[in-house]
Amino acid sequence: MELKISIVTCSDTRDLAQDEAGAALEELIEAQGWTVASHVVVRDDVSEIGDAIVEAADECRANVVLSCGGTGLSMRDVTPEATRAVCERDVPGIAEAIRAYSMTKTRRAMLSRAICMQRGHTLVVNFPGSTKAARESWEAVSDQLEHAAQMTAGGGHTN
Numbered sequence: 001m002e003l004k005i006s007i008v009t010c011s012d013t014r015d016l017a018q019d020e021a022g023a024a025l026e027e028l029i030e031a032q033g034w035t036v037a038s039h040v041v042v043r044d045d046v047s048e049i050g051d052a053i054v055e056a057a058d059e060c061r062a063n064v065v066l067s068c069g070g071t072g073l074s075m076r077d078v079t080p081e082a083t084r085a086v087c088e089r090d091v092p093g094i095a096e097a098i099r100a101y102s103m104t105k106t107r108r109a110m111l112s113r114a115i116c117m118q119r120g121h122t123l124v125v126n127f128p129g130s131t132k133a134a135r136e137s138w139e140a141v142s143d144q145l146e147h148a149a150q151m152t153a154g155g156g157h158t159n
Contacts, residue, residue, distance in 0.1 A: 001146050003063045004037040005029050006056030010070035010079050011129060012044045021068045021134040025127070028138050037062040044070050049082035057122035063149040065122055069129025071114040079126050080115045087117035087124055094125055094141055094148070101140035102133065109133075121153045 007029075009022040016022075019041050026036050037060040042048040049070065056065045070079030094116035102109030114126035114137075123145070127137040 001063075001150055003029075003032075003034040003146060003149055004061060005034055005064045005066060005145075006037045006060050006062035007039040007066050007068060008049065008052040008056060009039075009041040009068040009129070010044050010049050010082075011041060012076060014041060016041050019068075021127075021129055021131040024131050024135055025066055025068065025138065028135070028142070032142065044076040044078055046078045046082045046085060049079055050086040053083065053086050053119065053124055057119045057124070062122055063153065064145055065119075065124045067124065067126045068134055069127075071112050071126050071128050073111055073113070077113065080113045083115055083117055083124055083126060087119040089118040091116040091118060091123065091148075094123075094144070097144075098125075098127075098137045098140045102128075102136055105136055118152055123148050123152050 007022045007025050009019045029036050038056055040052050042052045053065055056062045067079050070077045095114050099109050116125045127134045
């Protein structure tokens, strides 16, 4: 399956040119032979993040939206709230897998509030904002994204 993946970086301090974590995700997506459907940077604002997720899912028709940043304990970290506001169904296992894998790297992974949800036929996964943590999150779940996207799109189970 050819995946179309959008990246939504949530940051008050970076623009697209400074988005190293998003750029790293672009490279990892392309290395899999998948397509980067869009890549935007928005402020840490529930409405802006939600609007970017909706656009990536509904207009760009991404199979997967990876948000990057805004998952910590700061009062400006509102990505999980924005994700909940525009998505319908929880997919807790993916966020749990990312935290479990990340805990093998740093105990601070337990402080992540990242979530994963479905918006229609699109899977939305919150990644942390640091380049290192975004790469580790990719390592934790990238091998399951194709199957998850197939299931989200209404496909049947494969062996």
